[in-house]
Amino acid sequence: MVSQYSIEGLEPKEIFKPESLEEVSLILKDANEKNKALAPICYGTKLNLGNPLKRLDYLLILSELKNLVEYAPSDLYVTVQCGMKLKDLQEILKRKNQHIPLDPPYYDKASIGGIISTNSFGPKRLRYGSLRDMLLGLKIVTAEGKIIRAGGKVVKNVAGYDLVKLYIGSLGTLGVIAEATFRVYPLPEKLVTLIVKLKDYREAMSLKERVQDSYLLPCALDMINPSLASSLNLDGSYYLLVRFDGLEVDVNREVRDALDLFKKGGFYDVKVIEKDEDLWDKLINYPQRIKEKESFVSLKVGILSTDLPLLMRLMEEYNLKPLINYHLGLGLGRMFLIDAEDYNVLGKVIDALREELYSKKGYLVIEHSPKELKKYTNVWGKLREDFPLMKGLKEALDPKGILNPGRFVGGI
């Protein structure tokens, strides 16, 4: 029998739902003393990310740690417990006309802690950066149950090592993230998206350069391929999505001039979407819309936009037909495969793709897949030469290896 608490088939032996930091600390102390493998989770939106756990004893559900700790609108920071959903936090900030310009997938379900542990991001990263650029401080419960602070609430701080950076994206393998302090930003007065119809992906590359060389400052610059476009009720072509945000005067001018720029380049089929929240929500949360499908695979690719042709060529060569959302200015993309059947073959294809991507300093990570695919290929790809340091850090900070054992890079 598979309970609702099983993680890829592993059943936890005990389940904890702490309501305070002190409780978290006690549970970790206990786990560490007894050498119990512990998996911290919140709402379980990304439990599938990473290698299968090597072992599991305690499941630590952090969803009750969801309070607002401190909000200082005039100092532009907010501190929350990590079980709070990003969506709920944004609601609080909105009352003061502020927000955090982070638009990751599972926006309405994911917790702050989960988002930080997986370094989640969305298209707006182009203008606003990622968690690295927005997080001011963290409170962490270590593998040994100690409560330590990293960073703080001021915007500059170089006392001590920058542990905040270390914990972002560390997938719960170095400690439990209990509280986070973010910079907050004023809400944009206006948001507008231009949807530019393209003949092929190469047009996206050249348009990206034109936009980059102009004064325009889009907050997102995304290419979608025909199959993903269809799922957004656009016809089956390539599209460039250009999103502007900011003061109304600026956005109005940018939209006008961007339309001009596109026309001059021979792009006449451009839709202007004023209420664009829905569109982006659908695009960013594509995985959520199809998650029911057993065989759904989501891949994150890192490849510079100048090397995009390689990625596209590989898709043809290996006859892969993913839905592709590529963030042009970032050099990062997501690819979704809905109907993969033969995981053995797919695993081999992924390995082959990786070899090619490595030659361009890129990579490919499996963000979501049926467990079966993980039998045939590795989730994270090849180890890089800094892996011994990663392993060293893991051994130093979680000496018994109780935190999410095995899940991260190289089985950390």
Add this chain to the structure above:
Amino acid sequence: MLKGEIIGNIEKILGKEAVITSKTELSVYESDGISIFKGLPSAVLLPKNSEEVSKVIKLCNDNDIKFIPRGAGTGLSGAATPEGREMLISLNRMNKILEIDLKNKIGVVEAGAINLQLSLAIANTGYYYAPDPSSQQACTIGGNIAHNSGGAHCLKYGVTGNHVLGLEVVLPNGEVIELGGKVLDQPGYDITGLFVGSEGTLGIVTKAIVKFTKKAEATKTLLATFNTIEDAANAVSDVIAEGIIPGAMEFMDKLAIEAVERSVHRAGFPRDVEALVLIDIDGLRDGVEVLSNKVIEIFKKNKAKEIKLPKDENERKRWWNGRKQAFGAMGTLSPNYLVEDGVITRSKLAKVLKKIDEIAKRYNLRVANVFHAGDGNLHPLIPFDMREEGILKRVIEAGEEILKVCVDEGGSITGEHGVGIIKRNLMSYCFKEEELEFMEKIRCVFNPKSLCNPNKKIPSRGCAMPLQTTTRTIVRGW
């Protein structure tokens, strides 16, 4: 002292002219920008490439010789100053800009490259390298990385760490490895992020991949003067509270203005005021107008005496130069000065500046304040004359007391200059013992024998057991 044999071996690796051992020449290296701490190195080495750095470090590691990486020596915390005859590994000869990739807005530089050179190299492209420490004409990218340096325009555009994508480093055992890369989010822990700000205690940076930032379409500079420190401070707090993040927002009080106006960098600042705020509002053309008007309103509400626009580009440059040269200008007030580097939340500026004034009075010292106000990053400068009996102790104590106020107000003892030697004592004031232990564990992973910049940044407690480095499958990240 070093054994002649070891120096001989180093000379074989680097060449004789790349090894400095004569006492007169060494004395140039006995301190960084904070000259109150001095210590002679046993030798200064000038390697030309990562391979040479690696070979030398291996030799040091094998012979338990301590060493310190050094850039331009402009640091303000003593982080590159020897305390026990360490060898200095100077990166000055590794100063090349290796690659400018304009399509991807990325540059690759050697660690000894001078900060300003990088922006100059891409002048006229519409892009620049954003972190702009006031010392940018001299300081190196490696030093910037080691301190996670900021600068006036880091308020809006972020500090060094926000612009570094990857590194090549030589670990304290001599291994050369790459961290991060041109492509974002390389799988695994963000060791690049951890390295930034580590003050040379985790290894030596030899190369860096950095990103370039688009120049703002429009910039409007305003100079506002005030009759009281409090009004000026409140004006700054109110701008931030309004959610306006200017390109830069700097603060100078009367004494700082006086110093600049007496120096060769005279900027033409009004001298009959208690404080001025120098601000760059930048962004898209129309928005800049909208925001400038809001800022002007806020300044007026806070009783600004005068709000000036520069007459022309020359005047604008003079103002900014005056601000950026303010530390150096302290020489017009006294032979020595100590600069502190506390950070507070921005609503507390007025309150903390008042406390600083009280502390100075109590110690019978003067304080000049010139700082990155928009960031809440204070730089109280204490001018003094070393020849005065007992003064140094007083100056240091006053400085520490100021920083304690910052911590008590929920801030930090250092925003950009680092801990180095000078703030080591205060680390236990900001961190609990177990937090310091935790950081020490991290240092031990990289620097198990504590040979690389020993005892800086975090008071050393020693490492339990050196961790074994395993053999590696290698994917070169870039």
